[in-house]
Structure formats: C-alpha cells, structure tokens
Amino acid sequence: MEDISRDERHARGRLQDMARKHGASLAGLSRLIGRNPAYLQQYVARGSPRHLDEPDLRKIAEFLGISPRVIETRRFDDTRYDAPTQRRVAMAERSPGGVGEWVEVPRLPLDASAGPGAFSAEEISFDSFRFSRRWLREVGLEGADLSAIRVEGDSMEPTLRSGDEIFVDRNKRAGEGIHVVRIGDALHVKQVQASAPGRIKLISANDAYAPIELARDEVEVIGRVVWKGGRV
Template identity: 65%
Template sequence: MADDIMNTERRRLVELAAEARSSLAALSSMLGRNPSYLQQYVRKGSPRRLEERDRLKLAEFFGVAESELGGSGLPTRSVPDDFVAVPRLPLDASAGPGSYGSEEISFDTYRFSRRWLREMGLEGADLSAIRVEGDSMEPLLRSGDEIFVDRSKRGGEGVFVVRIGDALHVKQVQASAPGRIALISANDAYAPIELGRDEVEIVGRVVWKGGRV
C-alpha cells in the first residue's frame, strides 16, 4: 500500500510539472537541489518521500495542497484567500543593451492584498515581477527596480517588457510606420530603435514599480 501511495505522489508530481510546462531539472534547481534530484525521486524512488520544505515550495508553486505531493493533509502555509501571490522570476529586463533571461520559474513571491490590487486597478491582472538592469529608462525606471508586468496586456502604447531574440528589454513602445514599432528609452542618451512588428515579442505592460530610496 505504501508503494502505491508513493507511486501516486510521483505520478502527480510529473502531471503538475507537465501542466506548468516546467522540467523536473528546473524544479529541482528551484528547490536548491541537484538538477537530477526530482528525476531520481520519480524514477528510482530516492528519496522515498520529499522533505517538508520541498513539498511546501512545490505545492505553493503549483497552487495545490501539500497532500497531493505526500503531505499529511493538514492545512498548508498557503497564501490566504484575501492575498494574491505574484511570482518573482529570475529574469532581468534590460534598460540598456539587452539581458538574456533564464528559465521562467519563480524563485520567490510577493504577496499583495486583493484590496490593494483592486485600488491599483490590477485586480485580475496576470502579474509577474522581474528586475530592471541598466540606465536607459532613467529616471522613470532605475537599475535594480522591481517591476510588475501584466502579461494579459500586450497591445497599445506604453512601457512594456519586450523580447528581441533571446534578450529582454523594457522600453516605451510607440507605433511607427505601418507594421513597425519604435522602442524609446526615457534616457535621452539612448536613441530610439525602430523594428518590424514581427521582430518583437511583447511580453506584457509594465504596471507597477518598486525600488530602494
């Protein structure tokens, strides 16, 4: 019976990883483990049971009860219903020459009350938090600022995170000639960049910023 339970837990982990489009190696790294950690757990049953801290972190990432991954079934330390978890991604959006992002698996979260998000006009937004690097968007955005990107907003003009090739940038996006857009820096030392619309992937609109004083 114990083996059947463990097999169920391992199968559930594989299902959740697939639904999240996350590799077991990347999830292992998120846990601070060797990249083969979860692969060995799934295929070889070693370790026989995930440690509590690993289960909790995975359950929070997937948004499921810890019991689905082998927990006791007692209430977990999840985000309360009146708070929303915003994933913090290990990516940098360059306000400069371009930053190459790593795999988009959250390593941390911000937690905001639904009331605050509603007051900010962000209720229901598809938010991710990433860090700004470089000075091309100063004084609007400074290097080291954390920005919230609403991935559900990819049209119109405004400040957006965009991907050109593998590089992420944060720029003011404006329509240019038909089929082309201009990427404009707030810092006058940087010239505008004009590209074909199909050369740029709009990741999402920047809707909030925070940083050290």
C-alpha cells in the same frame, strides 16, 4: 505495486498543478523548504526522492493553503496541524480555486533572459517576491502572468532607474505603454508606440537616447511593465 506508482505519479502531478494555480514555481517551493532549486522538479519529473519528508510536505501544503492529503504520496496524519493552521487550510479550500492567500512572483535576471525563448520563470528564476492575493487584486493585477526583472542602465530614467525591480505581465503584449521587448538576442525596457503600418517605435524616457523605429516582425513584445519598486 503498479497501482501505488500510479497514485504517486498523480500526487506529483497535483503538486505541480497546485503550484501553477498558486502562481508559484517548483524552484520557488524548493527554496521554501530549504532545498536546491531543482529538488521538486526532479521529484515531479523523475520520482526522486520517491516521497517528500513530512515537514517539507506540510510546509508546502500550508503555503498553498491545501490539505497535505492532496499532494502526499504516502499517508500522514494531518490532524497534527494546530487549530489556526487547520482553519486557514479550511478557508483556503473553500475559496475559489483553493489556492491560498499568497502569490509568488519569480525574479528573473535580465542578462540571463536575453537568449531566444529564455524568458521562462520555471527555468531561470533565482528568487521570488511573495504578495498577498488581495493586494494584487486591489492594484488590478489579479490573474496577471507576472515575472520580476531588474532594470539595468539609464535609458528609461527618470521613469525607471537602474536597479529598479519591475513586474512584467506577459498576458499584456498588445497596445502602447512601457514594455519589455526582445530585439535579436537582447532584452530592452522601452515605451512602445505605434508607428507607420507594420512598424513599431521604441522610445526611451531619457532624452539622451534617440527613438528606435523597426519593422514589427523585428520586435518580440514580452509583456507590459505594470509595477516598479526600488530603493529610496
């Protein structure tokens, strides 16, 4: 019994590892199989449920581009995959990292991410965008640590409009450009510009808002804005 429990724990750990490599959250995968966002987190951390249902397991495995055997806690017959799915799985397992063709970018509510340390896709994502890995590579975003948030307010118009969705790359926190920054307990989207030594200037695109200059240690740079989208 002890060996079985150890194997089950390893399988759950592999699920979490493969999700991270794929850029997916456990909450997002839970929604993929029609479960509540905490379902797979409880499965991984607490072993509840003890086993995933076979249809759920197969759907997750197909999304990640892996064989169900990589993440199963009890043996299923994976020969029941249809031929096209078996080919996709085989191709994904031969690709670098074996993580499939899609990347899930978690969406974070801007107002909910205003508390200290709260900018965390695992904890507060409420939805996600799904993009092909090829497209991300073509636009120079392969390997980016992306989260999506919605712009609120008009301070960055016309560059960014209220309601736009923006991608924030948390791997890019240095240099000038449009960044998401935290000042106290509030998040802001601003143009970041170097100022006097030890100081930073935050500039709005909308001329109605005056630039703000602060000490560098008063501003936490969350990440650079690298993409935007919105309604026409």
